[in-house]
Amino acid sequence: MSYAGPQAQAVDHGAELARAGAHVQGWGGSVLYQARRHPLGALGLLIVAAFVLVALFAPFIATHDPLATNAASSLARPGGEHLLGADFMGRDMWSRIIYGARISLIVGIASTLLGCLLGVAVGLISGFWGGWVDLVTQRVNDVLQALPLLVLALVMAAALGPSLQNVIIAISIPVIPNVARVIRSNTLALREMPFVEAARAQGMSELRIAVLHVLPNTLAPVIVLATAQLGSAILTEASLSFLGLGIPEPYPSWGRMLSESAAEYVRTAPWLVIFPGLAISLVIFGTNLLGDAIRDILDPRERS
Amino acid sequence: MSGSLLQERRPGGGANLAAEPVLEVKELKKHFPVRKGILRRTVGHVYAVDGVSFSIAQGETLGLVGESGCGKSTVGRAVMRLVEPTSGRIRLNGHDITRLSKAEMRPHRREMQIIFQDPYSSLNPRMPVGRIVGEPLYVHGIGTAKEREERVAALFERVGLRAAQMKNYPHEFSGGQRQRIGIARALTLDPKLIIGDEPVSALDVSIQAQVINLLMDLQQEKRLSYLFIAHDLAVVKHISHRIAVMYLGRIVELADTRTLFTDPQHPYTEALLAAVPVPNPRQKRKRRILQGDVPSPIRPPPGCHFHTRCPYAEERCRREVPVAKEVAPGHVVACHLR
Numbered sequence: 001m002s003y004a005g006p007q008a009q010a011v012d013h014g015a016e017l018a019r020a021g022a023h024v025q026g027w028g029g030s031v032l033y034q035a036r037r038h039p040l041g042a043l044g045l046l047i048v049a050a051f052v053l054v055a056l057f058a059p060f061i062a063t064h065d066p067l068a069t070n071a072a073s074s075l076a077r078p079g080g081e082h083l084l085g086a087d088f089m090g091r092d093m094w095s096r097i098i099y100g101a102r103i104s105l106i107v108g109i110a111s112t113l114l115g116c117l118l119g120v121a122v123g124l125i126s127g128f129w130g131g132w133v134d135l136v137t138q139r140v141n142d143v144l145q146a147l148p149l150l151v152l153a154l155v156m157a158a159a160l161g162p163s164l165q166n167v168i169i170a171i172s173i174p175v176i177p178n179v180a181r182v183i184r185s186n187t188l189a190l191r192e193m194p195f196v197e198a199a200r201a202q203g204m205s206e207l208r209i210a211v212l213h214v215l216p217n218t219l220a221p222v223i224v225l226a227t228a229q230l231g232s233a234i235l236t237e238a239s240l241s242f243l244g245l246g247i248p249e250p251y252p253s254w255g256r257m258l259s260e261s262a263a264e265y266v267r268t269a270p271w272l273v274i275f276p277g278l279a280i281s282l283v284i285f286g287t288n289l290l291g292d293a294i295r296d297i298l299d300p301r302e303r304s
Numbered sequence: 305m306s307g308s309l310l311q312e313r314r315p316g317g318g319a320n321l322a323a324e325p326v327l328e329v330k331e332l333k334k335h336f337p338v339r340k341g342i343l344r345r346t347v348g349h350v351y352a353v354d355g356v357s358f359s360i361a362q363g364e365t366l367g368l369v370g371e372s373g374c375g376k377s378t379v380g381r382a383v384m385r386l387v388e389p390t391s392g393r394i395r396l397n398g399h400d401i402t403r404l405s406k407a408e409m410r411p412h413r414r415e416m417q418i419i420f421q422d423p424y425s426s427l428n429p430r431m432p433v434g435r436i437v438g439e440p441l442y443v444h445g446i447g448t449a450k451e452r453e454e455r456v457a458a459l460f461e462r463v464g465l466r467a468a469q470m471k472n473y474p475h476e477f478s479g480g481q482r483q484r485i486g487i488a489r490a491l492t493l494d495p496k497l498i499i500g501d502e503p504v505s506a507l508d509v510s511i512q513a514q515v516i517n518l519l520m521d522l523q524q525e526k527r528l529s530y531l532f533i534a535h536d537l538a539v540v541k542h543i544s545h546r547i548a549v550m551y552l553g554r555i556v557e558l559a560d561t562r563t564l565f566t567d568p569q570h571p572y573t574e575a576l577l578a579a580v581p582v583p584n585p586r587q588k589r590k591r592r593i594l595q596g597d598v599p600s601p602i603r604p605p606p607g608c609h610f611h612t613r614c615p616y617a618e619e620r621c622r623r624e625v626p627v628a629k630e631v632a633p634g635h636v637v638a639c640h641l642r
Contacts, residue, residue, distance in 0.1 A: 194426035195436075198489065201384050202440040203413035216430035 034297055041293020047286025055101040064092035066099040066252050075269045085271040087261065093271065096252035097279050103253045104283060107168055108234040115172035115233075116226050119179025124218070126180065127187030128210045138184075141177035149174045153236050157245040167246050171236050175229050182225055186218040227291035231284040238280050254280050324398055325359035326497050326529040327383065327416075332356045332392035334375070334382050338602060350601050352378040354553035355392070357628070360497065363523065365530040367544030367561070369537060369576070371598055375553040376533045380499045383531065384418050385409055397496065414444060417490035421502035423482035427474040433485050434460075434470025440492045459488040463518060480511035487518065491526075499531045504539060516543055537580050541565060546634070549573050552601055552609040555628070559635040569637040571614045608640065616641055 035042035054061060063083065070090035078085040084093035126137040144152065156170035190196060191214060199209045238255030240246035242262075247253040254276040261272035333356075335349040352375040360366045370376045382389045385401065394402045401412050420426035427436055438456040441447055447455065457467035463484040474482060483503065490498050500519070504512040520543060522528060534540045540547055541561055548558040549572065557570040568574045575594045594613050599605050605612050611621040620640050628638040 194420040194422060195428045197381075197386050198418070198420065198426055198486075199428075199439075200386060201413065201418050202443060202489075202493070203410040204439075204443050208443070213428050213431075217428070 034293070038293040038296060040289050041296070044286045044289025044291075044293060047282060048290055051101050051105060051283050051286065054098055055105045058098045058102055062092075062095035062098045064095040066091060066095040067250050068092075075265070075272075077269075078271050084275045085269065087257070087269075087272055088265070091252075093257075093275055096257060097254070097275055100252040100254045100257065100276065100279065101283075103164075103247055103251055104234045104237060104280075107164070107171065107237040107247070108230050111168045111171035111233045111237075112175060112226050112229045114168065115175025115229065116179050116222055118172070119176040120183050120215070120218075120222060122176060123180035123183025124187055124210055124215060127184035128191055128206070128214060134184075137180065141180055144174065144177040145181075147174075149232060150236055150239055153240060154243065154245060157240050162245055162248045164247060164251075167237060167240060170240070171233050175233070178229070179222060179225055182221050183218050186221065187214055190214045190217050224291060224295040227287060227294050231287035231291065234287070235280065235284055325395075326362050326364075326397060327531065328359040328393075328395040329379075329383065330357050330393040330395075332379065332382060332394065333390045334378050334387060335390045348602050351553050351604050352601060353382060353389075354604070356550070356553070356555050358548055358555065358558060360529045360531060362496065362529055363527040364546070365523065365532050365544045367540035367547040368531060368533045368550060369535060369540050369547060370550035372535065373598060373601065374550045375601070376535075376550050377501050379550075380418065380501045380531060380533050384416065384499060386418075410444075414493040415495050416497040416499065417493060417495045418499045418501060419483075419486050419490050419503040421505050423479045423486060423506060424474075426486055427482055429474055431473070432471050433474055433477070436474070437470075437485060437488045437492055440489070444493065446493075455492070456488075459491055462491070462522075463488045464514075479507055480515065483507060483511075483515055484518070487515070487522075491522065494526070495528075497529045497531065499533070501533050502535070503532075505534065505536065512539065519543065537576065549576065552598060552604050554609060554638065555636075556610065556639070557635075557637050558628075559632075563632070563635055569631055569635070569642050570610075570639050571616055571641075572610050608638075 035045070068091065070086070073082060073086045073090040073092075074088055076082045076086040076090070078093075082092050082094065084097065086092055087096070122137055122141075126134040147155075152174040153170045156173050157167060160166035160170060196209060196213055199213050204213075237246055237253065238258070241253040241255030242259040244256075244259065246255055249256070257276040258273060258280075261269065261276075265272050332353055333351075334353040335351055337346040338348040338350060339345065340347045354375070356375075356379055358366060368376045368379060378387065381387045383394055385394075385404070389402060392402065393400060396412055396415055399412065401409065404412065427433065431439075434453075434456050437459055438452050441452045441455060446452070456470060460467045460470060465481060465484055465488070469477075474485070477485065483506075486503070503519070504515050507515060516539060519530065523530060530543070532540060532543055544561050546558065546560045547564045548555045549564070549570065550556070551572050557564065557568065557573045559567075559569075564573065565577065568577055579593075596613050599609070599612055605622075607623045608614070608617070608621040608626050611617040614621065618640065624640065626638045626640045628636045629642070631637050631642055
């Protein structure tokens, strides 16, 4: 007859946050508090925030039009007029990388959001209502999960054709089963909780119980998952573009910038490969650090 | 244990035994199928509740006691229609609610509510407690937003919380306070019957007394009927007008509280009472300690379920199911030897 069973603890993230000091000094205070406890996470947050700011204020940070070609500065070295050099068509690398952050973040955030939204819906329906609906969705999920993210996105992108929306859709599909799994397993545990029974005893509709009583208790792990997915979505976009199935020309995508230059110029103009590669590495490094920290903050069992 | 801390008082409310009972349960059965294998074939049943009958009058408390796993919680949940009864009949205020659909059941849910054992898992951790308590009003479309808020505030004050605490979340409260919130939630719709599924078992002894006194005060004020499920005899003795003793899915004895404690007829009740600790180390008591464990409810013993542990068991007890008979007015025993 324990006071709080393991299940109760698992869902009590709110209490966990409060004990960790989250509500002591309001939002800003709690972010500072957590940043001190998780310095790497704070670094991740700074990196991600920096990329978001760069993407937002790209026109002010860029020195050139990212699409403007200039035969005179073809393959210009870094330094001088072109900070990070210029590509074969004389387009300024610095400006292209700045604008590339927009593409990366738009694709990353939009596909993660779309995937999470659909995944939450699928997971909640399959976990809460169970029965054959659950059986069918879980088998479909198995199939989707058996394929690697990139392969699945490749197939989707090839089928839909290259465009911004299609890339977002292609990358979001593989996110769905991951999120659905997490939501489903949480829902299975939650639907047996006494507070759900209490809601039923009061005559609430199943839909209301699912949305108001079960769903809010499943979302903490999704936030963690979404942060982790953000990094891999950006990477997948880069990979798709590298393979020619991503964002079409002339928009500057880091992945495409890499693929255009890798084969031909890696020896003669290595900066065309190094800088987009660095940008990709840095943003993924940042999202991973942030994702790990958020998981630690929300999950008492992961804390050491 | 807790009996010593409770102030001496008798259950109030003045049970009206003559009028139509608020709750009437007849031959209630709940068998959970046991499924095995990929095909989920039913290979047996858990006979959680196996033919239980009782009734509760307005303003009356019926205590339902038994060991863990005897099916007492399932009785409460079946009455609330949180699990589907396998057979039997449940009548609430004279209406048969046994087979009502979800929609048909809704108006009847205003008449009965349940208080859960675990004050932690029975409150949604993501909802302010004021909303938890007020939500039933919203769901049943009662009052305006302002009226609902006032009602919730009044309920908070009534159960011993401050109205200012309505916007707080469950984790900001102690176990006893949470159970008060659970009680307020059960009272929101002004029900006639409240099922307490071990409502104080998870609380400290001193808090138990407060919560039980609150429940008894509320009963007197609102003429509530309680089905009070518990395994602590001292607590049940304190709050109940009548007590039903359950063993492996069946009621073995049902009598008013005084009779049950002074003149128990069923061997199981005897053993149960002998196990109640007495807060006097010098008092010598003959203890009748039961041998063995409770048999599995998947394969309950034939005949009288208790015969495997009964010191008086005869051949007949192993074959025939004992029929409940009234040995004195209002005193029902299911035993071949009485």
